[in-house]
Amino acid sequence: MRKNIVAGNWKMNTTLPEGLKLAEEVNAAVAEAKPKCDVVICVPFTHLASIAAIIDQNNLGLGAENCADHAKGAYTGEVAADMVASTGATYVILGHSERRQYYREDSAVLREKLALALANGLTPIFCVGEVLEERENGTFNDVVKLQLEEALFDLPVADFTKIIIAYEPVWAIGTGKTATPEQAEDMHAHIRAAIAAKYGEEVADNTSILYGGSCKPSNAAELFAKPDIDGGLIGGAALKCADFMGIVNAF
Ligand code: 13P
Helix, strand or coil: CCCCEEEEECCCCCCHHHHHHHHHHHHHHHHHHCCCCEEEEECCHHHHHHHHHHCCCCCEEEEECCCCCCCCCCCCCCCCHHHHHHCCCCEEEECCHHHHHHCCCCHHHHHHHHHHHHHCCCEEEEEECCCHHHHHCCCHHHHHHHHHHHHCCCCCHHHHCCCEEEECCHHHCCCCCCCCHHHHHHHHHHHHHHHHHHHCHHHHHHCCEEEECCCCHHHHHHHHCCCCCCEEEECHHHHCHHHHHHHHCCC
16 A cells, blocks of 8 residues: 655755754654655755764655756756765655746756666656646646656656656645645645556555645645645744644654
């Protein structure tokens, strides 16, 4: 059966000392809480190796927030998937709406990143989601299905089953406006149906689909109670150990 997962996305927050302190706190809290879900933190590249050295990855997974769309070479400032893997990290967020919006990442680029992440043994947390206009004009189901089809649905099944999906409605990210549990569940069921149509019911049943967008301790339990919501991808609330653990413990 699919896993329940709560993953933090720290985005561009924390200096290295601040990040080490937060990771240490979360590591200790997870060890004590023995959560009913997998817990992961995705952190800035600069922090990966140092955090890998101080956490117990049997309890707390570690990931990057991005990786390059090339394997190596003259791409100043980029970080390759094998570099991420060599730090000890095992997850990578790909296709986050902030990467799509601010860095013009399209499905073609994301296919390259996915292939490199998978080739280097990283578990992609692949984000999809509509913008406010698409929510309001009613095209959101088609938009998200197209994001899945363009980036993921050419993968062989053995690769697809390694991927975690995160539904993050862009209008809910960092805005305090959470999708209602019903809106989120409808989209998660729609995503799972699209996976079933492509790869079959068993694969769809085994795919973890996380919700992201203003998820916090006060709304996590009702989101996670929905049958197709298998956890969360957490931004702001992942930056405080108590808030993050409040979400983890919602399972
Ligand atoms: P917030 O939880 O801050 O809304 O961010 C969600 C997100 O983008 C996680 O990737």
